[in-house]
Amino acid sequence: MALKKNGVVVGKGLSVSSKEDAEGTFKVITSVEDVLNLLETGANDKIVIVEDCGTTTLGPILSKIKGVICSTGSEGSHLAIVSREFEIPAIMSVRFSSIPYQDLDGKKGKIVSVDDEHGEIYLNE
C-alpha cells in the first residue's frame, strides 16, 4: 500500500524490515512503564520511536504497533530481526532533520520506504 506522501520529511534512515508504508501516531518510548501505559491506552495505531534498539521494552507491543523508528541500529540489530518476524516496517539509524524526535510524540505521520534500503519519516501537515 503506497500512502499519499502529503506531509514533510522529518527524518531519514535505513529501512530494515517490511517495505509496507505505515501511517499512525508517533509515540516516544523510553521505559517499560511507557510500554505498559500503551498497553492500557491502546497501541494499535502507534508508530513507536525508541532511542535504544534493544528489544527489551518493545516486546509486549510489537504485535500491535504500526511501525518502529530507532535513532541507531541496522539490519543486524535484534530489533530489526524481530520486526521482520512481526512483519512491521522498521526504520533505523534515523537522522531527524528539522525537528527533535521528542517533539513528534502524539503527532500523526508516516513511515515510507523509498527503496530496498532507505526509509523516510513524514510528519502529516
Added chain:
Amino acid sequence: MSKVKLLYELGALGRDAIHIVGGKAAHLGALIKKNIPIPEGFVLSTSSFERFLNRSPFLHKIRELLDKEIPLTEITQTSKQLQNYILESEFPSDLKQPIVKRYQELKEQDTSILVAVRSSANVEDLSKTSFAGQADTFLCISTPEELINSIKKCWASLYSSRALMYIQQMIKVPFNLVSMGVVIQKMVRSEVSGVMFTANVLNKDRNQVLINATCGFGECIADGKVEPDSITVDKTTFKIIKTRIGTKVKMSIKNPEMDGTILIDTPMKQQQILCLTEGQIRDLVQYGIEIENLFDDAPQDIEWAIEDGQIKILQARNITHL
C-alpha cells in the same frame, strides 16, 4: 537411550539435540563437526537447568506462575517474581563442581583467557522464530565466581518480560516446556566482528550476502548501539555489489576495571573506513555458503568475529523471515 548428561563438550551433539542443549549449542555442534572454526567451549544441558530448578525452595511457586497464560498487564510483575526466585536459589554444589572443573581446564591452557556465557534455549533458533535478543549474554568473565553468577543470570533471563512475551505470542509453547542450555566459550578478543545474512534480508535476494561489520565486540550491532558498515556481496561471483560505511561512533571492548564490557569512542580513523578487507569479506562469504549448505540450503543469520586476522563463527541460525 543413554542418560542425558549435565554438561557436554561443544561438538559432542549436533542438530538433533535442540531438546538437550538448546538451539544455539546444537547448531554450533553441527558446525564443529564440519570443521568450521568455533571458539572452544562446553554447554550445560537443559537437564542442568532442571536440576537447578528442582533443588530450588521456590520450585512450586515457579511452576505455579508458569502453569498458565500470563495476562499482558501482569507480565512485568510475574517476570520480576520469577527472576527473583531464580537469582535467590542456591547453585547446587554437585552442579557447580563439574562446571568449575571444566572452566579451570580452559584456564590452564592460558591463564589470561576470558569466557562468554550465552543462552541456548530449547525454543531458540527455530526455523520460524529466532528468539533473537530475548535472553541475555555475558561477556569477558574471568573468575569461577563470576561464571556461576552469570549462568544464574542467564537462566533468569529466560523469564525476562520480553522473553515471556515472545514465548507466549510468537512461539506459542506452554512455559513449562521451555528450558535453557547455557554455552560457555572462550572469548574471541575481536578487533572486528558482526553479523552476516546469507540472503539479503533487505531485498529478499537469495543470491546476495549482506554483512554488517563493526570494530570491537559485535554485541553493539545486535543491541543496535552502533550503525555498522554494511557490505552486499554477490553469492556466485563473490563480487562486492555495494558498501556503506557506517558511523561506528562507539565500540564495545573489555572493561579494563572489571568483568564485562564497556562502550568507548571508536578512533576517528577507524570510523571513516570499512573495517573489513576484501580478502576477509571473501573468506566470510565462503564460510556463509558452507554453513548454508550444511543447514539444507536454508539462508543463515551468522554472528562472526575476527581475532588476529582469524575468522571465528559465534552463532548460526536460520533467517526466520524472508
